[in-house]
Amino acid sequence: MIEVKNLTKRYGAKLAVDNISFTAEESEILGFLGPNGAGKSTTMNILTGYLSSTEGQALINGIDILEDPVKAKALIGYLPEQPPLYLDMTVMEYLKFVYRLKKCKLPIASHLGEICELVKITEVKNRVIKNLSKGYKQRVGLAQALVGNPPVLILDEPTVGLDPKQIIEIRSLIKRLGKNHTVILSSHILPEVQAVCDKIVIINRGKIVANDNADKLVHNLSGDHKLTVRAEGNANDIKKLLSTIPDMRDVRINKENVEPGVSEFFLTANDGCDIRRDVSKRLASRNYPLLMMKSSELTLEEIFLKITTGDIYGHVDEDKDKNTNKKSSK
Amino acid sequence: MLAILKREFKAYFTSPLGYVFLAIFYAFSGVFFWVFTLDMGSTDMSSVFLMMFLVLMVFVPLLTMRLLAEDKKQKTDQLTLTAPVSLLGIVMGKFLAAYLIFAIGVAVMPLYGFVMSTFADVSWLPIFGNTVGLLLLGGIFVAGGLFVSSLTENQMIAAIGSFFINLMVLLLDTLVSQIPSGIFRTALESISVYSRYAEITSGIFSLSSVIFFLSVIFIFLFLTVRVLEKKRWA
Structure with a gap:
């Protein structure tokens, strides 16, 4: 379970993340949505202990990431925006390195073999990572996050660079993982979030502008009265x-x-x-x-645009505006 | 820590870096050994060890430049820093990997002594002392280089920066000789790495020197950990 309480991150004068709070329960997939530069990656970096917050708290299964980083980090599998790959290693060497780095106890050969099967990289496992295509690199990055079977997965745009077939595979993989993991997933591909996530947090300019169940979010904003x-x-x-x-x-x-x-x-x-x-x-x-x-229910795209820019295609009805304001002030 | 040590050590041999460093080390020490010892008809290797100061000063930065800088550039630090490993573990793993390569280079020095012993009687104690001295000196250069590497994400800047620090270490003595005697001069003299090392090569192997070298290594490693720690707070 992940708990974020009043998290703030300041880079000098720039406020990257502004007092955000949300929770992701066990076996829940939480979608983290926002335009570029909204603070998604910063928040994820704070959750994983890569950066520290200026104020506020991030708890992983009740352990504060700043108080007891080693223990908290052991619970997390993290796929950053750019997969952290050592390009000079082969896929298998790399995964073994990650396995040792995370001090895994699971049987190494079967565990890594299983992960390779899951993300479909078995056929490239003896190739040097440098020579792999972007899609494969992305999948090796995902494999790395799965090593050690951590209960919490934090995935920063996991389907970037994949072809449509792979995207569907990875999505269904994430959905499966979501049944017994806590997953936080960031994206700006809206159908993806809608398809995969139970809960959506929309963030813009460092602030949470919406935080709700995916279907409810669509329903509340447009309703069926149009x-x-x-x-x-x-x-x-x-x-x-x-x-x-x-x-x-x-x-x-x-x-x-x-x-x-x-x-x-x-x-x-x-x-x-x-x-x-x-x-x-x-x-x-x-x-x-x-x-x-x-x-005329809004699609997630429209909601997203509406919430982040306060406008859809240049015209917004007054009552819709009120509706959004109510939501964002929550 | 062991995982990182193993990876970094292997990485020296998947790129030319490790080979190049060892080749340079063996080439220079071999030439010095020939010129100052064999060719002079002497069994005293202290000049060889003293000359190695210059070689290490220039080439250890090659070994250390990529340690943390490349991690930052390739964003692989997001893996190591979010893994359940302490910062000290990361720093020590990187330090020991580079240091091990360096030590493999140094291992050739007693071998020269062994070569000599087939021609003449060799006094092993100074060779042993000098080797330990060289190992300590290398520790400072590696730790210093690692520290500079933690400050930048550009390998070239890391290499030039650590070369510059090493140069300062050497030039400190020239500077000191220009300062009128007094507390300031004594203070600078006592932190001179070069004169401590020269002392060891000339046959004076004191405990205070050993502690001095270890302290400098410790300070650089400590500072490196602090830099990584600070990064999180920036």
Whole structure:
């Protein structure tokens, strides 16, 4: 379990990490999301004892990384942003070195063999690391973090440089590892975080701007009270018709004649109200064919942009803004 | 510590560095041995040992330059510093790896004595004393080089920096001779590595010299640990 309490890191006058707190429970995968320079890597470096914090505390299974670094570090497998590889060694030599460095007790041959199988580097295990491609280097880096089977894994952008097939493999590997490890994973690939993580912490300019369950985060920010609808018929007539629905707050024509005679509408209902049935019934009662209806739930990309820049594609509704502010002030 | 020692020691032989250093060491000591001992018809090797000061001063930085600088550049320090190893363990592992290579070089010196003993009677005590003296001196150069290597991530700067420190060590005596006698002069004289070493090669092997050399090695290693520690706080 990882506990971060009021962590602050200052580089001279620059505040890299500003009073952040979060926890990752056992068997939980926590996604750490943020634009470049947001403080993700700094936070991870502090968690692993590579850097010290200016203020605050980081606890690994209850052990303070600054108070008892050797004991705390023994619990962590760390894959930094740039995998820490000795380029002049072969993969196997390197893993054996890491094995000894971490003072592992597991049977060396079977343990390292298992890890090589897991991250699929068995076929290159006798090659010099210098000559490997970026994807293989990344996987050797991941293998290094797994040596000793530490209960806590901290992975800084683990899928960078991998091809799509490998990305899927590594993701499912991380998901599997998450069942009996505490994993913190940083990324700016949003679908990845959404696919893999139980919990998401979004960080921007050193501050946590969102910290929630992945699905909830998407749900809370957009909710299901916004719909995009396409119907055939006179746009203004349809607008008037839909406006009569009791819980409807706003109807806007997005575009007329998206297809011949078909218009697209943005509907906003009152909070917590499901108007889908009403919309369909009203349109049917007047014989306006309903051609499409989808909830305009934000994708994680949009949430991310919205939270980090306070804006999506240049226009944000007022109530959405309030919603975000509520979230970020939490 | 042993894992790091083993890795670093091996790394000297996966790159040309270890071979180059040993070749240089053997070449220079061989030439000096020939010129000052064999060719002069003498069994006194002290000049050979004294000349080795200059050789080590220039070439030990080759051995130490990459120890910590390269780790920083390749970011492999993120592995060692986040592994469950103490900072002292890391520093000692690196120090001993370089020192071992150096010691393999020094091991040739008694061999020269053995070569001589086939021609003439050799007094082994001074050769033994000188070898120990050389080992102590090398310890200072290696520890000093390791310290400089911890300050930068550029190997060239590390090499030049430690060469510069070694040069200062040598020039300290020239400087001292220009200072009027007094406390300041006595103080500088007593920290002169070169005159301590010259004393050993001239046959005076005192406990105070040994303690002096060990203290300087300890100070450099201590400072290196502090630099690594400081990095975390920067």
